[in-house]
Amino acid sequence: MGIKLFKRSATAILAIALLIPSAAVLAKEESGGTQSYSATRQSAAKKAALLTEDYGVTSVQYALFDNGRIAVSGQAGINDEQGIIPLNNNTVYGIGSVAKVYAAAAVMRLVDEGKLKLDEPVVSYLPAFTMKDSRYKQITPRMLLNHSSGLNGSTLTNSILYRDNDTYAHDHFLEDLAQQELKADPGAYSVYSNDSFTLAELLVEEVSGMSFTEFIQHAFFEPLALSRTYTASEELNEEAAAALYSPMREGQMPLGIDNAIGSGGIYSTAEELALFGGLFAGYGQGLLSDTAVTQMAQEEYKRGLWPEQGSDMFNYGLGWDSVHLAPFGDYGIKALTKGGDTLFYHAQLIVLPEQGMTAAVLSSGGSSIFNSVFASDLLLQALKERGDIQHLPSPKSFGEPIAAAPPQKQLDYAGVYGNFQTVYQIGITPEGKLLLSNALQPGTGAAEYVFTESGDYISQDGTTKVRFVEETNDRVYLWISQYISLPGLGQTVATYYDAEKLDKNEISSETAEKWAERDGKIYYILNEKFTSALYFANMATTVQLMEDVPGYNASQKITGPNSSKNDIQIPGLNGRDHMPYQFYQDNGTEYLKVQSFLFIHEDGIKSIYGGQKSKATILEDGLARWFAIPEAAAGKRLTVSRPAQSSFAVYDASGICVFFSQVDEDRAIELPPNGKVVFVGEPGTVFQLSLK
Structure with missing residues (x-):
């Protein structure tokens, strides 16, 4: 549980940069940087100001990489509470899950070196990896990087700590996995998985013989002269980081460190993140092969179960959230993206491989969705200014719905649907009105959608389309496509399976009685370190039974008097983080084990x-x-x-x-x-x- 600090020598980095010039520097010398992007600069400054003034963002930093150079960069907002430390292009932000692209790149570097094969079992390289479920032996490095490993999701005990880079989460990860089962067959479908990238981090260490931090420093940071990019295992001066604030309290927050490095523990600036993105846009020759870059941008999500969609926020590659980000597909432009959200830091990286462009937006406060729309607009403005596109996108809508009578088949889809965090009650009237409400909070109102001749339900404002899909796995899914408009910033689209229809779950009267005793009771976290941010967030959990859905604890299927688990299999985001419940008694007090977390019953x-x-x-x-x-x-x-x-x-x-x-x-x-x-x-x- 020791704290490992690695300070990089500025002299060593400078020497390496002089001996091995980064591709960005070489390209800059060749291009001369002729495009001024004055209109793009003005637009970006306005959008940044809008985020901090109207969207609750504390500070934002942005950068555009084009033609081998940082062409546009800037920042807006406030920094430290005393107003002493100004924001600038060297201010460091947590990039959250954008770290997964670094982890994927590290794996692909080992593939380039012939030390690793994407489709060989992970256990061939990491024999210490084991699980209760024998299917784990089928997991490959590819499945880790495209989120199809079947791992439960987020084993993050003692990983998010204030001013503390304790390696507990890293050191105990394999031990924690050894007590778990898989939630799906490896390769069956891609569903967001932090654990897959933590395992990829350990895989890189085992194969390379270096710590993950040392490996990515050697492979990427040093050749690209990324002197303001750090991992959680390094010493980061808190004054160099963007100040953090919480809506729950007044005053500045301490720096929260995400110690799951491969899935979210990297810190950088917008300029250096954009430069790193250049690896996937034709720059950084020799650091990753063209084959590796191309493989990372393939449509990995199509290997398994996936909803019908076009350009979108989520369609996984290797490490990428999307390999077809909207609205770039409307212009025939391929766009890769990865977003990240920590407790208070948010990040987005977008890469246009064929145009040689990237954009990075980092913020304290806000959301990665805000940053994604801003980064998209930054690129679109630049594309227009350099003549690659003629016009900016107009807002889209599904149009005002024209009601049609639904067939009986549609009425049969009414019922209860669940995802990893909530449960919906869906009613459908004979006239074709779909009413969607939160089954965990009855009486809070319902969203309404109108059945149309296309077979879809559309919201009155035309922003959302809903349908039911019977998939090849014999499960019924609630499919949603939604235009997300941010006034003054732009628009994006998300298409996904939101929830799965829950089947009946018969349980014995003895089991039902035992669970009824727990209904509404709160369980409090016991085994987080004293520096854990989860105490500030009060990570407590509650048993939630529903009168209309017997046999379930929220969306978890009750499997016995003292156990429940998620049986849902939803690709994308909403089937993530399965967290089975296991209760036990000790000296008359009930405890709850949820993966590696331990909780105590409020009555104890x-x-x-x-x-x-x-x-x-x-x-x-x-x-x-x-x-x-x-x-x-x-x-x-x-x-x-x-x-x-x-x-x-x-x-x-x-x-x-x-x-x-x-x-x-x-x-x-x-x-x-x-x-x-x-x-x-x-x-x-x-x-x-x-x-x-």
Whole structure:
């Protein structure tokens, strides 16, 4: 669990850059950079200002790479709370899941070197990889990179930490996988998987004999002179990073470090991300072969189950979210893209391989969708200015729906549909009106769609089209295509299987009774490190039963008195992160195991002592200690004396974190009525408590 810090020598990087000029530098010398892009610069500055003024973005940084050079770059917004550190092109942002492109490139580099084959089993190279499910032996490197491995999704225990690059998530990953089963046959369909890229990270380390950080430094960062690009295992000066803010509290947040490097733990600038993207746009010769670049841009999503679509936000390549990003297909232009979202950082990289162009947009606050639309507009403006296209895209719509009577077959599609995070109740009237509501929150209203002669349902505003699809796996899916318009920024389109129809799940009366006792109960996280951002976010989970859908815990199928698991098989995003539930009792208290996370039942939490002096001690198991705030303690001010390697947090009755010692300066905290307090540290850590 040690912290590994690797400082790169600026002198060494400069020497390498002088000996091996980057392709971007070479191309710049050849091209002379003749295009000024004045109109594109003006447009980008306006869009950046709009994001920070109207879309809740704290800061945004952008860059356009064209003809071997950074042609346009800029930034907008605020940085540190004191206003001392200005934003500039060297300000560093977390790029989140855009790191997956780096991981894919690293694997392809090993393929180029003849050390790895895409379609050989991973276990051939990484024999320590094992799972409870024997199908894991079929997983190949290709399946890791195109999200079709069948891994459950996100094994991220102790991975998102404040000012802490502990390697726990990396060091225990194979141990955690060994306790899991697959959610689908390897290669059956592509569904977003963080774990696939963490496994790819370990694969690169095993085959190369280097740490993942060392390998990508050697393979890409140093030859391209990316001196402002870091991984989570390196020492990043927090003052060099874009300031973070949360809507849940006032003031600046500490730097959150994503320690799952291959799936999300890289930090960079927009200019350097755009330069890295140049590898896939004809630059960086010798770093990746043309064959490798071409393979990464293939339609990998078509290898398995996938919804019918055109150019879109999601259609996977190797590492790429999309290899046919809209609206570029309307111009006959191939576009690759990858987005990333962490708790507060957001990123988007778009590459136009045939045009030799890339765009990168990074932000603190906001969303990768905002960044994607901005980056698309940046490229479209540049394409127009250099004469490659004649006009910018106009907003699209499916048009106002003209109602038609649905056949009986359509009425049969009514029922309950689920995805990895929610459940829908769908009703269809004989007149052809589809009503879609949240089955987990009854009474919150329903979205309405109108059946049309095309066989699709369309929203009244024409932005969304819905249909039902009976797939080759005998499952029924809710298919959605949606135009997403961001006023002043632009438009994108997303087409996907949103949910799958849930079949009946008969359970015994004994099992039903056991689950009924848990309905609505809250379970609190126990085994995250004291620096974990999940305490600020209050990672709690709740059992949610539905009267109209017996046999299910939300979208999970109940499999026994103490277990449930997702049975859905949805390609794309909405079938991601299967998290089976397993309950057990210990000394009269119920615990919940969810993959590598451990939770405690709310009824097992004791009340904090309401007297003036007390203490809380972390027991030998090292688990967090949770306490309820009784009436006798509510309204009193809590002061805590604690060791440096520990933390505590206070929550109100609704579960909102009102104080976390890793985020806030230690002070006396007024305890909210019916709230909770948690203490976190190593075994034997003692917290001295004073209530006044």
